[in-house]
Amino acid sequence: MASHHLLLLVLLAMACCHAIASDPSLLQDVCVADKTSPAHVNGFTCKDAKDVAAEDFHFSGLHKAGNTSSSKQGSAVTAVNVAQIPGLNTMGISMVRIDYAPSGMNPPHTHPRATEILTVLEGSLFVGFVTSNPNNTLISKVLHKGDVFVFPKGLVHFQFNNGKGSAVALAGLSSQNPGVITVANTVFGSKPSIADHILAKSFQVDKATVDLMQAQF
Structure with missing residues (x-):
């Protein structure tokens, strides 16, 4: 009987660990990424609190349209993650701006570490994601300005500009470095x-x- 209780405790512990698995959690107010540190960790080490500044939490540039002509797919992604804002370290969030030329697309891709929530700022997009094996069901919808759509973590998804003009979207992701x-x-x-x-x-x-x-x- 004791062995059964032990097995149950082990299974519960494994289930809990799986349920809370995500980006490293905050154990202090901030942990600004120290990109000069030689330490190798799952994320970034924290720089000294006395060196933390407002610029560690700031990024400017999402008002600028991306250069869609430099991409064969006709899209441009402007990322704002821990690489651009060191203060995002351990925060578990990031965002992107995506610009689409007419008939441009963000081709099928996945984010291995993040769920994505996208809202259309301008234009119209046909978007979708595909569920995992064995069904591989396409879940898709046409979005217009102000519409929001969610792409589940790890699933293949895409966006295609099906409108006559350019399109712009803003997306939030549940990881400081979604990949x-x-x-x-x-x-x-x-x-x-x-x-x-x-x-x-x-x-x-x-x-x-x-x-x-x-x-x-």
Whole structure:
């Protein structure tokens, strides 16, 4: 009986740990990232409190449109995460501005460490995400100015400008460093490349098609 109680306690502990897993939590008022520290931790070490300044919590630039012409997909992402605001360290949040040219898109990608909530500031977007195996269900919707949509953590999602003019969106993410895995870049643009016979079998196409795709990246 004692062994059963012990097993139950272990299972409960594992469940609790899984439930609260997220960015490192605050144990003090602020923990401004010290990017010069040689210490390797899951996040950033804190710089000395006496060196903390207002600029550690400030970023200017989201009023400026991103250069969509420099992207093959016709979109530009302006990120505001711990790399731009050191004061976000341990806060568990970040944000981005996304600009879309007409017919531009933010291609299928995932954020391995964050849920995303997006609101359209200008224009119209067709957005969606795909649920995990085995169903792979597409959940999609057309958004207009003022509309909000949520992309669950880790799921592949996209945004496409289906309007006649440019579009702008602002998104919040539940991590100081959400990460981005763009599906096409990851699969076809890895260095070194994934062997074409592996990708050919995975996608059920011939190797020539895979070689053509890899050449784009």
